Amino acid sequence: MPTISAGEFRKGMIFEMEGKPMLVVDFQHVKPGKGAAFVRTKYKNVITGAIREESFNPTAKFEQASVERKDAEYSYNDGDLYYFMDPETFDMSPLNRDVLGEAFKFMKENTVCKLVSYKGSVFTVEVPNFMDLEVTETEPGVKGDTATNVTKKATLETGAVIQVPLFINEGEKIQVDTRTGEYLGRCKE
Numbered sequence: 001m002p003t004i005s006a007g008e009f010r011k012g013m014i015f016e017m018e019g020k021p022m023l024v025v026d027f028q029h030v031k032p033g034k035g036a037a038f039v040r041t042k043y044k045n046v047i048t049g050a051i052r053e054e055s056f057n058p059t060a061k062f063e064q065a066s067v068e069r070k071d072a073e074y075s076y077n078d079g080d081l082y083y084f085m086d087p088e089t090f091d092m093s094p095l096n097r098d099v100l101g102e103a104f105k106f107m108k109e110n111t112v113c114k115l116v117s118y119k120g121s122v123f124t125v126e127v128p129n130f131m132d133l134e135v136t137e138t139e140p141g142v143k144g145d146t147a148t149n150v151t152k153k154a155t156l157e158t159g160a161v162i163q164v165p166l167f168i169n170e171g172e173k174i175q176v177d178t179r180t181g182e183y184l185g186r187c188k189e
Contacts, residue, residue, distance in 0.1 A: 006039040007058030014046065014118070015062040021046045021118045022065075029058070046123035049098065069114045069126065074107050084115060084125075095122055103127045103178040105160040127178050132187045133157050134173050141166045151183075 004015055009027045016022070026042040038055045045052075072084035072093065081094045082104075093115070101124050107113065114126040138154035151163035156176070164183045168174060173187035 002064045003061045006056035006060045014065040016065045106131045106178040
């Protein structure tokens with residue numbers, strides 16, 4: 001199995017520690033004025049969901065966890081269960097809300113995403129990096145209010161709330177970066 005060093009950590013990377021898969025939630029390379037550099041890492045046990053913060057030597061080696069990524073179409077949700085369809089077998093797989101991840105709030109029904117599993121158990125859902133979504137609720141823009149970098153809240157068709165420029169109105173389709181929740185621009189229809 002390939003190994004990675006703590007200095008190579010990136011968000012979303014999965015490594016094994018003590019035989020368990022860990023997902024890098026956040027990391028920071030720290031080079032203090034005195035002493036050796038280190039990597040401050042926030043990671044999540046993908047099986048239990050427990051989150052820990054720890055500092056590692058950048059040269060510390062870890063096994064890279066082998067995970068499986070499989071396409072699935074988000075179909076619908078029923079309470080806390082979200083159903084995904086395998087595009088080859090048409091089998092439906094229910095997943096609990098707690099494995100969906102933060103970016104899932106931008107997912108529309110009938111959108112293809114990736115189910116990420118470790119030893120057959122799905123632990124997260126990777127949504128497309130960019131989604132085209134309709135604005136369902138926002139304050140109307142005021143004519144003549146053209147100050148730059150001024151934003152307002154907008155509710156999207158999925159229920160997610162993001163900041164958008166003042167000129168965006170209800171009913172418009174916009175593109176959102178699902179990794180950051182940022183408005184990217186109007187959709188080119």
